[in-house]
Amino acid sequence: MADATRLDALIVGAGFAGLYMLHKLRGMGFAARALDAASGVGGTWYWNRYPGARCDVESMFYCYQFDDGLSQEWEWTERYPAQSEILRYANHVADRFDLWPDIQLNTRVASAVYDETGAVWRVETDTGETFLASYCIMATGCLSAANRPDFEGLDDFEGRVFHTGHWPHEPVDFTGRRVGVIGTGSSAVQAIPEIARQASHVTVFQRTATYVIPANNRPLDAGEQRDIKARYPELRAAARKTFGGFAVPTGRESALSVSEEECRETLGRAWNQGGIGFLNSYIDFGIDEQANVRAQAFVRDKIREIVDDPETAEKLLPRHTIGCKRLSLGDDYYATYNRPNVELVPLGEEGIGRIAVDGLTAAGREFRFDDLVLATGFDAMTGALSRIDIRGRSGMALTKAWEAGPRMYLGLMSSGFPNLFAITGPGSPSVLSNMMPTIEHHVEWIAGCIGFLRENDIREIEPHLEAQESWVEHGNEVASRTLRYTCSSWYLGANVPGKPRVFMPYIGGMPSYMEKCAAVAAAGYEGFELTPA
Numbered sequence: 001m002a003d004a005t006r007l008d009a010l011i012v013g014a015g016f017a018g019l020y021m022l023h024k025l026r027g028m029g030f031a032a033r034a035l036d037a038a039s040g041v042g043g044t045w046y047w048n049r050y051p052g053a054r055c056d057v058e059s060m061f062y063c064y065q066f067d068d069g070l071s072q073e074w075e076w077t078e079r080y081p082a083q084s085e086i087l088r089y090a091n092h093v094a095d096r097f098d099l100w101p102d103i104q105l106n107t108r109v110a111s112a113v114y115d116e117t118g119a120v121w122r123v124e125t126d127t128g129e130t131f132l133a134s135y136c137i138m139a140t141g142c143l144s145a146a147n148r149p150d151f152e153g154l155d156d157f158e159g160r161v162f163h164t165g166h167w168p169h170e171p172v173d174f175t176g177r178r179v180g181v182i183g184t185g186s187s188a189v190q191a192i193p194e195i196a197r198q199a200s201h202v203t204v205f206q207r208t209a210t211y212v213i214p215a216n217n218r219p220l221d222a223g224e225q226r227d228i229k230a231r232y233p234e235l236r237a238a239a240r241k242t243f244g245g246f247a248v249p250t251g252r253e254s255a256l257s258v259s260e261e262e263c264r265e266t267l268g269r270a271w272n273q274g275g276i277g278f279l280n281s282y283i284d285f286g287i288d289e290q291a292n293v294r295a296q297a298f299v300r301d302k303i304r305e306i307v308d309d310p311e312t313a314e315k316l317l318p319r320h321t322i323g324c325k326r327l328s329l330g331d332d333y334y335a336t337y338n339r340p341n342v343e344l345v346p347l348g349e350e351g352i353g354r355i356a357v358d359g360l361t362a363a364g365r366e367f368r369f370d371d372l373v374l375a376t377g378f379d380a381m382t383g384a385l386s387r388i389d390i391r392g393r394s395g396m397a398l399t400k401a402w403e404a405g406p407r408m409y410l411g412l413m414s415s416g417f418p419n420l421f422a423i424t425g426p427g428s429p430s431v432l433s434n435m436m437p438t439i440e441h442h443v444e445w446i447a448g449c450i451g452f453l454r455e456n457d458i459r460e461i462e463p464h465l466e467a468q469e470s471w472v473e474h475g476n477e478v479a480s481r482t483l484r485y486t487c488s489s490w491y492l493g494a495n496v497p498g499k500p501r502v503f504m505p506y507i508g509g510m511p512s513y514m515e516k517c518a519a520v521a522a523a524g525y526e527g528f529e530l531t532p533a
């Protein structure tokens with residue numbers, strides 16, 4: 001067996017979290033390396049290459065803030081960045097900060113086992129290599145482990161099968177082909193219009209109808225871009241004060257404090273403007289069911305307006321609380337159902353039936369197609385971690401410790417797993433916030449913490465169980481007061497059979513969360529056990 005490679009810090013993942021973590025730790029003089037199973041950097045944007053893949057956060061704010069030169073030199077071309085542009089940006093960052101020598105691609109981490117005697121993580125890869133690192137940092141992403149449901153007969157299907165989250169690198173041509181699509185979440189909302197433009201026929205299998213708000217994507221004007229760049233400090237500071245760290249205007253009134261007509265007018269303006277700010281038009285769409293009903297009704301009316309066939313429109317009407325599942329953005333999703341080559345099939349209670357060599361059975365009918373697209377999402381937030389054999393003190397498996405749902409203090413560390421950090425882990429705002437500044441916040445906190453450990457000659461850091469449990473409890477309590485708690489979303493793990501139903505991201509808002517993290521650090525890492533060397 002080859003010798004183990006000794007590092008100060010091993011980073012799992014070379015997406016945006018891994019790249020910045022690597023840059024930060026190297027700058028502090030630590031020996032660090034980022035491993036990634038992919039053959040390129042970019043994380044989720046490396047894998048999600050399905051037609052139409054695009055971020056739902058605006059380009060000018062879906063980027064790093066830590067380096068002003070980088071902020072000023074990079075030119076975005078559209079209001080929302082396409083996957084290919086985000087991937088170019090990730091590569092540019094790796095070039096600009098000369099990160100490549102410490103990035104190891106095509107290497108999947110299989111296990112990470114803590115050696116209590118040496119206070120070291122022993123990390124093994126599928127390439128047969130072993131790394132020993134004082135700190136192990138999971139930069140594994142929240143939406144990176146694909147959810148591939150165990151459909152009966154899937155392996156018998158003789159056509160091509162694609163998962164949106166693992167799309168091939170070479171372009172996929174659907175010209176003249178019959179395509180079946182399972183799922184109607186954000187990925188499907190972006191992919192279906194593109195596929196329908198090529199394919200001879202598309203059958204969409206819908207388990208839950210989706211609320212789709214126009215993205216209103218457009219080219220970015222050079223003057224507008226210059227203006228935003230000139231005002232970055234002020235705009236970014238203002239964004240940091242908002243709930244999700246998004247630079248979108250937020251209403252201050254209750255939707256119920258205005259007449260129904262005024263509410264509709266405001267929503268109409270937000271609809272025309274496009275973007276996730278739609279639900280920020282009023283302050284209580286996320287917490288008051290009656291207010292929420294107004295926004296639901298508005299979108300349902302829009303669907304009826306856009307979709308020509310009333311029966312199809314009816315099938316497309318979502319019935320759940322709006323914003324409970326993540327809102328989807330798309331410019332021509334509903335209109336795509338006006339095409340003669342697109343059919344919508346709502347799935348009954350029994351869901352997808354047996355998959356055959358040339359199609360599937362669902363809703364009591366048989367469907368035939370050449371290609372099958374699984375737009376079935378991700379084992380969100382915990383999937384990437386549970387697919388690695390992580391073992392902490394006394395050989396305790398992380399999957400065992402998290403049997404009843406993930407348990408982390410501040411979404412950063414878990415009791416029993418010393419010196420193991422997660423970037424945007426469960427229990428942090430993560431997917432409810434703008435991921436880029438959220439990632440930067442975590443990276444900077446972790447780097448500060450590791451620097452503190454070095455300066456103070458501390459061998460181990462690990463959350464106290466009580467601090468962790470009270471944080472988890474607080475997270476559940478805050479979540480239970482919101483409407484996000486009320487439907488079967490991936491935030492709750494409800495999309496993966498057998499996964500415990502726990503609301504995983506922290507929903508108390510970025511400002512109070514960042515304050516808490518800063519206070520914990522300022523108090524000498526309050527709530528953590530620090531073991532001297």
Ligand code: NA7
Nearest residue numbers: 149183184185186187188207208326375376377378490495
């Ligand atoms: P999502 O949003 O989780 O969507 C997955 C879709 O697949 C959704 O419509 C699911 O229905 C459907 N699904 C999942 N499993 C099944 C089974 N077994 N049978 C039928 N239909 C199924 O994933 P996306 O990739 O679209 O988007 C993920 C995030 O990426 C998104 O929120 C943005 O943040 C970016 P369900 O709604 O669960 O009934």
